[in-house]
Amino acid sequence: MTTLLAFYVLIWPAMTLGVLVVICRAVMRDRRQAREENRELV
């Protein structure tokens, strides 16, 4: 029960971290692509 509850609470910050990494990597890719196409990021 203790492990289960710990997992239940901590899974959300872990998922947040995962999404943060995905978004940061994607933005780097967006930035590179925008430079290659000689246009602005936004």
Add this chain to the structure above:
Amino acid sequence: MNSETLYQFSTLTVVLLLLAFYGGTYLMTLGIRKKNEDADAFMVSNHRVGFGMGAASMTATWIWAASFYAAATSGYTYGVSGPIHYGLWGALMILFIYPFGRRFRKLAPNAHTLGELIHARHGSSSQLILAFSNVLGSIISLMVNFTAAGALVSVLSPLSFQAGVIISGVGVLFYTLWSGFRASVLTDFAQLVALMAIAVVIIPAVFFAMGGPSELVAGLGNLTAEQANFFSSEAILKQGAPFFVAVLAYAIGNQTISQRLFAVNEDHIKPTFLTATIGYGAIVIGLGMIGLMALTLGIQPLNGDMNNLIPQMVSGYLPPIFIALFFILVIGSLSSTADSDLSALSAIMMADVYGKNIARGKADPKRMLLVGRLTMITATAAGIVFASFSLDILVMLVFVGALWGAIVFPVIASCFWNRVTNQAFTVSVLVAMVLFCIARFELIDLAGPGGLFFELLASIGGGVIIGLMVFGFLGRAAGFIAGILALIAMLVFATDFLRDYTVLLASLTAYGTSTLVCVVMSLTSREEFDFDTIRERVGDYDDTPIEEPVATPGDTPVTANLASQR
């Protein structure tokens, strides 16, 4: 509402924190600033915002200050399942709109607002109904966010509530005013990174500081049977169900979402909205867990105000640096939503009001920009005034919710069914609003046949919600079957029962009535609309060349205008 129990920053510290936040955000926007902004880019950037920026912007926009407080309140009130019943449904609002968003984008790839699409499909009356609901929603959102800033500043420092409201309002306006949506998207990314990084640290920090898993298990004894049950019917009925009903309405009625649907690279709509769904859910449910922790510890909200739960937990268990991080977390979340609301409002006034109804096809891009910026200034002033005077917006909220519910079916049907007419759209929304008011304010006796009549309409509404959700992902046949099954289930379970829950009854009535009237009127019409004409009717406003960064030697200078790029 200054408190002696919560940690207090000095006035200088809070001012420096706010200055660092808004000053840093403003400096970021200088990097993308152009002397002559493009009217289209001011509203939707270049229609090619990438997956990363789009997902960050969508997540940051959808998370507002109230998300944290309400999720924690839900965790504190309903126990183990409480945070899920707040965060999950909020996240699904993003998820369920993207299949329809792809259709909107296919029909009108160059649109700036959903209202423009509806204008091309039907004309002014339907478009203005949609625009009006968007404007009301964004002004309410602005007011709520500025109020949250005022409350936070007054709780954690000697500064007054009004000071917090004004600083946040002016700060957001300052960095959004010149570049509009472009500034909003760029700063959303930075704000989201800060917000996520802080959430990743704060949630485990509070959890272990309060004693960790063993303390949480020990505290389960403080919970009622319903609070300890993950499948609590009380949590579903009181928290989950009303949110579920609003899933499609919030997404359709919110220009901040449609603006991003039209701004993101068309190929990236699905991954963008999926990522935003997971990101929103993880952050909000995670912070909602702090409410559950407070419940297991038997903590009472300060002054009986549930909004104090997270500040109390952070203040009580963590050192001041974490409280400063929490402060930035809330300011970041409310600012990212407020700048999106300003951008949404400016786009509505520029495209829906000026472009389509005043200039009527002869819009001057420079004048459009002026309209957009004046809208931002006026909306900020209105948001600050409403927040400062703590106006009671309950009635406004009730009507906006009803209006959003009433327009869901007509908007979606107008984009898929060629027989829906402008008259069917307009009349169905108006009739739905009238019947909503009758049910919501119990203007007739709901105990007798009147109650049965409204339960029938509400059951249709329930069927429509389920049917549309399934239709979005699985297509017409599956949606139709799911809708019929939901309608039958509603007729069985809602009859002689739903009349006791007038809020839910009235909301579902709005959905059911607008659907019924819209379908009947459309079936009697002989109109067969050609969807291809929408693409021709919705275009760009600004044909001036885009200012590009200075090209490095060897690069081919690109000065093509937006219209020719697409």
